Amino acid sequence: MRLVLEALEEGKLKRIARLFRKLHPARIAGLLESLPATERAAAWDMIDGERTAKVLRHLQEEVRRRLAAEMDLDHLVEAARGLEPDDLVDLIQDLPMATGRQILEAMDRRERERLQSMLSYPEDSAGGLMNMDQIAVRANIRVGTLLRYLRLREDLPPNTDKFFVIDRKQHYQGMLRTRRVLTARPETLVSELMETDFEPVPADQPSDAVARRFEEEDLSSAPVVDADGRLLGRITVDDVVDVIREQAAHAIMGMAGLDEETDMFAPVLASSRRRAVWLGINLITAFLAAWVIGLFEGTLQQVVALAVLMPIVASMGGIAGSQTLTLVIRGLATGQLGGGNTRILLLKEAGIGLLNGLLWALVVAALAILWFGDWAIGGIIAVAILLNLLCAALSGVAIPLLMRRLGIDPALAGSVVLTTVTDIVGFFAFLGLATLVLL
Amino acid sequence: MRLVLEALEEGKLKRIARLFRKLHPARIAGLLESLPATERAAAWDMIDGERTAKVLRHLQEEVRRRLAAEMDLDHLVEAARGLEPDDLVDLIQDLPMATGRQILEAMDRRERERLQSMLSYPEDSAGGLMNMDQIAVRANIRVGTLLRYLRLREDLPPNTDKFFVIDRKQHYQGMLRTRRVLTARPETLVSELMETDFEPVPADQPSDAVARRFEEEDLSSAPVVDADGRLLGRITVDDVVDVIREQAAHAIMGMAGLDEETDMFAPVLASSRRRAVWLGINLITAFLAAWVIGLFEGTLQQVVALAVLMPIVASMGGIAGSQTLTLVIRGLATGQLGGGNTRILLLKEAGIGLLNGLLWALVVAALAILWFGDWAIGGIIAVAILLNLLCAALSGVAIPLLMRRLGIDPALAGSVVLTTVTDIVGFFAFLGLATLVLL
Numbered sequence: 072m073r074l075v076l077e078a079l080e081e082g083k084l085k086r087i088a089r090l091f092r093k094l095h096p097a098r099i100a101g102l103l104e105s106l107p108a109t110e111r112a113a114a115w116d117m118i119d120g121e122r123t124a125k126v127l128r129h130l131q132e133e134v135r136r137r138l139a140a141e142m143d144l145d146h147l148v149e150a151a152r153g154l155e156p157d158d159l160v161d162l163i164q165d166l167p168m169a170t171g172r173q174i175l176e177a178m179d180r181r182e183r184e185r186l187q188s189m190l191s192y193p194e195d196s197a198g199g200l201m202n203m204d205q206i207a208v209r210a211n212i213r214v215g216t217l218l219r220y221l222r223l224r225e226d227l228p229p230n231t232d233k234f235f236v237i238d239r240k241q242h243y244q245g246m247l248r249t250r251r252v253l254t255a256r257p258e259t260l261v262s263e264l265m266e267t268d269f270e271p272v273p274a275d276q277p278s279d280a281v282a283r284r285f286e287e288e289d290l291s292s293a294p295v296v297d298a299d300g301r302l303l304g305r306i307t308v309d310d311v312v313d314v315i316r317e318q319a320a321h322a323i324m325g326m327a328g329l330d331e332e333t334d335m336f337a338p339v340l341a342s343s344r345r346r347a348v349w350l351g352i353n354l355i356t357a358f359l360a361a362w363v364i365g366l367f368e369g370t371l372q373q374v375v376a377l378a379v380l381m382p383i384v385a386s387m388g389g390i391a392g393s394q395t396l397t398l399v400i401r402g403l404a405t406g407q408l409g410g411g412n413t414r415i416l417l418l419k420e421a422g423i424g425l426l427n428g429l430l431w432a433l434v435v436a437a438l439a440i441l442w443f444g445d446w447a448i449g450g451i452i453a454v455a456i457l458l459n460l461l462c463a464a465l466s467g468v469a470i471p472l473l474m475r476r477l478g479i480d481p482a483l484a485g486s487v488v489l490t491t492v493t494d495i496v497g498f499f500a501f502l503g504l505a506t507l508v509l510l
Numbered sequence: 511m512r513l514v515l516e517a518l519e520e521g522k523l524k525r526i527a528r529l530f531r532k533l534h535p536a537r538i539a540g541l542l543e544s545l546p547a548t549e550r551a552a553a554w555d556m557i558d559g560e561r562t563a564k565v566l567r568h569l570q571e572e573v574r575r576r577l578a579a580e581m582d583l584d585h586l587v588e589a590a591r592g593l594e595p596d597d598l599v600d601l602i603q604d605l606p607m608a609t610g611r612q613i614l615e616a617m618d619r620r621e622r623e624r625l626q627s628m629l630s631y632p633e634d635s636a637g638g639l640m641n642m643d644q645i646a647v648r649a650n651i652r653v654g655t656l657l658r659y660l661r662l663r664e665d666l667p668p669n670t671d672k673f674f675v676i677d678r679k680q681h682y683q684g685m686l687r688t689r690r691v692l693t694a695r696p697e698t699l700v701s702e703l704m705e706t707d708f709e710p711v712p713a714d715q716p717s718d719a720v721a722r723r724f725e726e727e728d729l730s731s732a733p734v735v736d737a738d739g740r741l742l743g744r745i746t747v748d749d750v751v752d753v754i755r756e757q758a759a760h761a762i763m764g765m766a767g768l769d770e771e772t773d774m775f776a777p778v779l780a781s782s783r784r785r786a787v788w789l790g791i792n793l794i795t796a797f798l799a800a801w802v803i804g805l806f807e808g809t810l811q812q813v814v815a816l817a818v819l820m821p822i823v824a825s826m827g828g829i830a831g832s833q834t835l836t837l838v839i840r841g842l843a844t845g846q847l848g849g850g851n852t853r854i855l856l857l858k859e860a861g862i863g864l865l866n867g868l869l870w871a872l873v874v875a876a877l878a879i880l881w882f883g884d885w886a887i888g889g890i891i892a893v894a895i896l897l898n899l900l901c902a903a904l905s906g907v908a909i910p911l912l913m914r915r916l917g918i919d920p921a922l923a924g925s926v927v928l929t930t931v932t933d934i935v936g937f938f939a940f941l942g943l944a945t946l947v948l949l
Binding site: 075076077095097098101104105106107129218221222224225226227229230231232249250251252253254255256285286287288289291308309311312313315316318319320322323324326327328329333335336339340342343346347349350351353354356357358360361364365368371372375376378379380381382383385386387390391393394396397398401402405406407408411412415416419422423426427430431434435438442494 | 514515516534536537540543544545546568657660661663664665666668669670671688689690691692693694695724725726727728730747748750751752754755757758759761762763765766767768772774775778779781782785786788789790792793795796797799800803804807810811814815817818819820821822824825826829830832833835836837840841844845846847850851854855858861862865866869870873874877881933
């Protein structure tokens with residue numbers, strides 16, 4: 072990357088073009104993403120025409136959309152021809168409607184119909200993940216015939232570890248592993264080698280369920296069928312790996328209110344606007360907490376030590392709660408939580424909250440007494456911390472479960488709601504107790 | 511899962527055994543992980559002997575270790591025989607030394623030597639990921655001969671999309687795609703079909719670099735070589751998928767101070783102990799913030815509104831900073847940040863901090879003036895928020911870069927350090943300014 076930046080500064084564009092010819096398209100995409108906007112545009116022009124498509128496929132959504140928007144249509148159509156159908160479908164979904172339609176119109180009829188049928192499935196479903204490069208065979212042919220057919224094709228699509236067996240009406244009947252073909256005698260019938268107990272993937276299955284199945288069963292590819300059991304295409308593991316990466320990025324970036332397809336070097340104004348929303352949401356919760364504190368202005372005025380110690384109560388609750396929350400969100404995502412075991416988890420988390428609440432209540436109380444020389448304040452902060460940690464454990468389990476039921480993604484909003492609860496409970500318990508005891 | 515829990519309650523163990531016979535081992539592992547300890551042990555006993563190994567392989571580390579520790583050695587050795595070498599190596603690494611040694615001793619000599627050479631590589635390196643089920647061929651044989659050899663083997667290992675070409679001394683020379691074998695004429699020489707420009711993976715390459723390469727180049731398998739270029743084994747995409755999942759879990763769980771291999775139903779005492787450490791670290795930072803507030807006790811006593819508003823300043827800084835931090839940590843993880851572009855990113859983040867700082871400073875100031883009817887407090891909180899958001903942007907970039915240089919994983923400790931900084935700066939700026947202006 073340093074090389075590219077230096078070459079750009081010195082205006083040595085040819086050196087970049089030479090470097091790009093040696094690199095894997097995915098590497099080039101990564102390099103482009105790590106360049107600021109103007110440098111990115113300059114480097115983009117240095118990519119060989121035929122490789123544009125491959126680099127485009129590896130770019131993240133936002134960067135891809137931005138670069139594609141600046142290409143003229145002829146270039147874009149030319150690049151689109153170099154893409155595999157599933158990647159092309161992704162690209163079209165990212166482009167403005169009009170541009171997408173123009174690309175489709177530039178394709179030949181057969182290709183266009185294929186793409187349109189793929190575009191009819193949501194991006195995050197099996198139909199949106201699939202490719203149409205599967206090799207389908209009939210059950211009644213012999214391995215020798217199949218091999219002769221394959222030799223005529225000269226090459227097979229990547230990740231072809233299975234052929235699919237269909238009947239006359241395109242219904243999926245089973246799959247035939249390529250390794251069985253390699254080890255079988257030529258006179259064997261496909262029907263003797265095929266496996267019929269492999270469940271095909273329904274086209275409307277959500278992509279995270281597809282990913283989990285690939286992961287659990289160590290698949291390289293899987294057939295996709297429509298509601299009538301007709302073979303539509305296949306999903307390959309490379310696309311599943313992308314789904315898994317995106318899910319992970321979504322979970323991590325989502326916790327900070329960011330989009331996983333965020334361009335690191337998006338214009339300042341666009342980035343500011345998007346982040347402002349998250350700050351605004353947080354501001355509401357911060358004012359809620361401030362309002363709770365405001366209820367006890369009189370108490371604070373008389374015992375200012377409370378103002379000094381109150382953030383500790385809130386913060387311990389927030390940390391303990393987010394540990395429980397993280398565990399529960401993960402349990403929900405992996406499907407291991409729900410049904411019979413939530414009550415047991417709730418009890419366990421409450422137990423942990425109790426133990427850690429007792430431990431840290433004692434520690435903080437001791438430190439507070441040392442600091443302010445006031446036994447009452449020590450007692451009050453101990454009770455408040457214990458209460459807040461118990462409440463944090465319960466909210467950590469309850470909030471994501473409730474959000475899930477309401478159809479909200481707990482990974483995105485869970486921690487905001489949780490810290491609101493632990494802040495309010497923390498401040499209220501601490502200052503409320505102090506008002507009762509000290510005044 | 512509800513089914514299993516109900517059946518356990520009613521003591522209908524046979525029903526569980528029947529259910530388990532129908533499920534994929536990965537599904538059973540998931541089920542076991544979602545059961546509380548006693549129920550888990552009861553269900554575990556219901557798994558067919560021959561499937562124990564496969565379920566064991568899919569269990570997460572902590573659960574696996576706990577269940578394996580309770581099995582008697584004969585059972586364990588029998589189960590171990592059913593595992594693929596790379597999974598067996600993982601298992602042995604999780605078990606107590608003595609048990610691991612006993613399993614090794616129960617293997618035959620050839621198998622044991624193989625395992626020992628695999629055990630010599632760290633778990634998170636290419637050597638630790640690899641299997642030794644690769645098929646190696648010589649460059650000077652013909653496809654027809656290769657096919658005859660394959661037919662003798664009857665079956666190939668899963669995920670065999672390439673054969674590897676080696677010389678007399680086991681040196682890696684290139685790879686031969688199975689799809690080329692399927693489409694080639696029998697008289698073609700392997701040397702004509704093999705690809706020599708595919709770089710093998712060095713055994714000491716870290717597993718996250720391996721995962722990135724698989725992802726970027728859409729690989730199904732790759733050869734692993736030692737420092738002399740000798741072929742040691744191969745890595746398959748199913749293991750890479752596990753690495754990616756683990757990395758993601760590590761990042762998400764790590765932010766809450768949890769281990770990604772945490773058993774959701776670990777005993778309360780063990781869980782409490784582990785989480786207490788994280789709470790203790792947080793307590794230190796909370797006391798630092800409290801200490802800063804304590805510096806201004808006199809001011810707080812005179813203007814109690816400051817105590818009400820101060821958490822808002824700290825909280826806005828924390829949120830804005832964690833957005834920058836998340837972006838930078840991700841940039842470091844994908845390798846897109848570092849070298850030439852950090853300065854540009856710093857400027858961009860500072861710009862965003864300035865814009866959002868101005869926006870929210872005005873909003874909060876207006877609300878504060880409305881609430882307390884005091885123009886001076888409005889002005890003070892506006893300046894403090896602006897300062898804290900700028901500082902949050904700078905720390906969000908600087909802290910992870912610094913940690914990286916010190917060899918600390920920023921995904922684990924970054925957010926604790928960041929919120930310490932934004933808390934301290936927020937409280938100090940707000941209360942300090944108030945002391946200067948109001949008193």
